[in-house]
Amino acid sequence: MADAHTPVLVVDDLRTHFELPIGMVKAVDGVSFELERGKTLGVVGESGSGKTVLSRTIMGLNIASNARTSGSVVYDGRELVGLTPGEMRQLWGTEMAMVFQDPMTSLNPVVKVGRQLTEHMRAHLGTSKQEAKASAIELLRSVRIPEPEERFNNFPHEMSGGMRQRVCIAVALACGPKVLFADEPTTALDVTVQHQILNLLAQQQRERYMTMILVTHDLGVVAGRADEIMVMYAGKAVEKASTSTLFSAMRHPYTEALFRSIPKTGNPKHTRLTAIAGRPPDLIHPPPGCKFAPRCPYAQERCREEEPELQAAPEPGHSFACHYPVGSEAGKAAYEANLAAGVPQTLAAAGQVQATEDLSVVAAAAEEVV
Ligand SMILES: Nc1ncnc2c1ncn2[C@@H]1O[C@H](COP(=O)(O)OP(=O)(O)OP(=O)(O)O)[C@@H](O)[C@H]1O
Ligand code: SF4
Ligand SMILES: [Mg+2]
Structure with a gap:
């Protein structure tokens, strides 16, 4: 019998490369992590760093015919890499579910929200029509949809963006998944609604003792919500730590750069925000050595020649x-x-050094931001 500390998810050297006529896009390139039941992992990185491909690969949702996956994903003691799409589908809903970025693309616009929920339950759990309706209304209530009995008969377009995302969360929770992926679940929403949705996800995760993978480009989003954080750059994990360690003792310059780009309400007024200089690398022809070198204020010759391996911090x-x-x-x-x-990127970062010296202020303030 597995104890509470047995990881529910063990990902080892996972790779998803996309074959294109001009070369191989190494979207996920050797990612490993373990996650215990009931914990939240924040996966953070800029656009194109491989966050979505990683989540979809773990869930077996990479249906692109040019995708080549290798490595291992062990879920609850069972190897998932190599399962057929049909075998993976058996796990969707009941074992793993995903909340996507844009509710309009994950909800069917011509089907009432109630039916989208009940169909899910009936297909996966074999629930009767009446039971499914009662559960769906309860679920809508639990994700704080007002007047759920009436809303049950709404089409998605009759709801606000925030309410639609609540419905998506309800759909994802409908069959009681043990692992929930939330891929940028709030980027399409305004700031106040973002805050509510993230808090709702955290509350549901706690109440249901789910394991959650919260994907975001914003380190501020995971600050108060994840137990552990994995920072991704160009398809690789460049830093992993518990959230408190990451915020108090970050070691990777990319993590530091992401950290500087959080708008922190608690910061002194003079603190400027920085966008990270430069652009993420071309994943088909990445630079030799460290892929962050062209943008890194710390880069030296060695960085351009030798790719750094993940190493343990104290x-x-x-x-x-x-x-x-x-x-x-x-x-x-x-x-x-x-x-x-x-060196230009160093000069760009120089005005920000003060912002990284008082980590406690920033970590506390990050929670207010979202
Ligand atoms: N089917 C595909 N064929 C080729 N390249 C792909 C395919 N799907 C994704 N990619 C590439 O894989 C890389 C990683 O994409 P991914 O969507 O995982 O990034 P992301 O970190 O989720 O970014 P965002 O924050 O914008 O959502 C990108 O360069 C993307 O263009
Ligand atoms: S370029 Fe060098 S200093 Fe910068 S992140 Fe890479 S290895 Fe570290
Ligand atoms: Mg994405």
Whole structure:
């Protein structure tokens, strides 16, 4: 019998590459992590870093014919890589479910929301029509849809964006999944509604003791909501840690750059925000060595030649892939050398150094942001 600390999900060296006539897009390139039951993992990275492909690969939702997947995903003791689409489908809804970014693309616009919920339950759980209706109304109530009996008969377009996303959450929860993927579940919503939806997800995750993977480009979103964070860059995990460790002892310059780009309400007024200089790499022809080197204020010659491996930090469960980590003597020297040499990305970051020195203020403030 598995105890509470047995990981429910063990992902090992997972790769999804897309074959194109011009070359191979290494969208997910050797990602490994473990997640215990009832915990939330925040997966954070810029657009194109591979967050969605990772989630879809784990769930077996990569239906693109040019996708090539290797590695291992063990869910509840069972290997998922290599299962047929039909075998994977058996797990959807009851074992794993996903809340997508845009509610309008995941809800059927011409089917009433009640039916979308009940069909799901009847197909996966074999629930009777009447039971399914009662459960669906209860579910709508639990995701705080007002007047759920009436809303049951609404079409998606008759609801606000926030309400539609609540319906998507209800659909995802309908068959009692044990693992919930929430892929940028709030980007299409305004800030106040974002906050409500994220809190609703966290509440449902706690009450149902679900394991959750919360995907976002915004480190602020996961600050108060994830137990662990995995930062992705160009298809790889570049830093992994518990949330508190990541916010207090980040080692990867990319994590630091994401951190500076959080709008922090608690920061002193003079603190400027930075967009990360440059663009993510071409995944077909990435730069040699560290893929973050062209944008990194700490980069040295070694970085352009030798790709850093993930290495363990002193804190338990903390690992990072960097030759000149933030907070180390080597990192400090590398940064200062670049600053003295007028390396552009260092100059862009220089005005922000103050913002990273008071991590406690920022971590606390990040929770208010969303
Ligand atoms: N079917 C496909 N064929 C080729 N490339 C693909 C395919 N699907 C995804 N990609 C590429 O894989 C990379 C990772 O994409 P992914 O959607 O996972 O990024 P993401 O981190 O979720 O970004 P975003 O924050 O914009 O959602 C991107 O470069 C994308 O263009
Ligand atoms: S210091 Fe070097 S290895 Fe570390 S992130 Fe920057 S470029 Fe990569
Ligand atoms: Mg995505």
